[in-house]
Amino acid sequence: MQTNEFVIELNKHQNILHKICYLYANDAADREDMFQEISLQAFKASNRFRGDAKFSTWLYRVALNTAIGWYKKEKKNKVTTYTSNVPETAENQDDIEEQVKAMYKAIANLSTIDKALVTLYLDNYSYQEMGDILGITANNVAVKMNRVKTKLKEEGKKYYQTS
Amino acid sequence: MELDDLKPYLQHKIVTDAEKNLQAVNKEMLYKRSTNIISKINSNLLMELWLAIGALAFFIYYAFYGSVTWAKNYILILLPILLLFYWQIFKFYKQIKVAETMADSNVLSSLTSTKNLLQKFIRNYLVFNMWFAFLCIAIATLLSIQANSNGQAAFITKLSNWQVWLFIIFCWAIFLVLAYLFTKYWIKIFYGKHVHQLEKNIRELQD
Numbered sequence: 577m578q579t580n581e582f583v584i585e586l587n588k589h590q591n592i593l594h595k596i597c598y599l600y601a602n603d604a605a606d607r608e609d610m611f612q613e614i615s616l617q618a619f620k621a622s623n624r625f626r627g628d629a630k631f632s633t634w635l636y637r638v639a640l641n642t643a644i645g646w647y648k649k650e651k652k653n654k655v656t657t658y659t660s661n662v663p664e665t666a667e668n669q670d671d672i673e674e675q676v677k678a679m680y681k682a683i684a685n686l687s688t689i690d691k692a693l694v695t696l697y698l699d700n701y702s703y704q705e706m707g708d709i710l711g712i713t714a715n716n717v718a719v720k721m722n723r724v725k726t727k728l729k730e731e732g733k734k735y736y737q738t739s
Numbered sequence: 740m741e742l743d744d745l746k747p748y749l750q751h752k753i754v755t756d757a758e759k760n761l762q763a764v765n766k767e768m769l770y771k772r773s774t775n776i777i778s779k780i781n782s783n784l785l786m787e788l789w790l791a792i793g794a795l796a797f798f799i800y801y802a803f804y805g806s807v808t809w810a811k812n813y814i815l816i817l818l819p820i821l822l823l824f825y826w827q828i829f830k831f832y833k834q835i836k837v838a839e840t841m842a843d844s845n846v847l848s849s850l851t852s853t854k855n856l857l858q859k860f861i862r863n864y865l866v867f868n869m870w871f872a873f874l875c876i877a878i879a880t881l882l883s884i885q886a887n888s889n890g891q892a893a894f895i896t897k898l899s900n901w902q903v904w905l906f907i908i909f910c911w912a913i914f915l916v917l918a919y920l921f922t923k924y925w926i927k928i929f930y931g932k933h934v935h936q937l938e939k940n941i942r943e944l945q946d
Binding site for chain 2: 689709
């Protein structure tokens, strides 16, 4: 794949990168670093993209590998905060916004692997596709997803009540 | 709120982020230096390579222009070791290039191959450092004995004394233990946390 062609394709799918950076990085600076790193890794691997899988699936694989292997010195007392951009459609806007925030907080506290599952799940990937990207079976994905959903429900509720 | 309820909000959030154009892929971004663990090892290897080149240059200079002309023999022993060091570095450099191509394989394979490569690198690094330290210590000990001997005959006489050898072996043992501890500490500082993190992620995926 030519560089120009790759840049166009990557820009078309940059939402994937934004989503992963948003869920994996702690702050804007980290998000920027991670975004660059994923782009770089994808570029390095781009000559091996043969089009057998969808570009988005291929990009997910590179992005998750980079995000999971992402290692940065932990900043002490770092609290992840999310700015709210919830659409103005619900009647009880404030309440939903609080619930979304609580859910994001719960996701931020998940392990790197669970975050990968959540990212793919939120992007409507099937368990089979998730398994292919992660290198595990669809059954294993299903078991893990159940665990994650239960955990998020409980943690989300806890964060919501304390907010 | 359930995880499924979050789908529309996350999409909206990301679209908003993208709209703000906080980040967009551009060509310059693709030519920056990578910060992942494999690239870090790669740059560490390059640093080692330059150190080895510096050491080689020093030894060659000392062998041919140094005041102690008889040091040549020892330096000639050291040179193959340094050459072996280069070979090791290039071998790893090649392996790391292969590992970099794992970026688009599935997550479990990528993590496992990175962990295996890292552990192999650590093992070899430790073995080689110990061997290199041993040779340097051995040469340094022999050089100091030679410097304190009046001529070649006295030097050989000293070496034939078992008490001198006992002292030499004692010195080697002490220095090797120190070199081992130092290398282990060095490895732990640079790579320990990475290996631990990789193992944790692999365990979690396989669980």
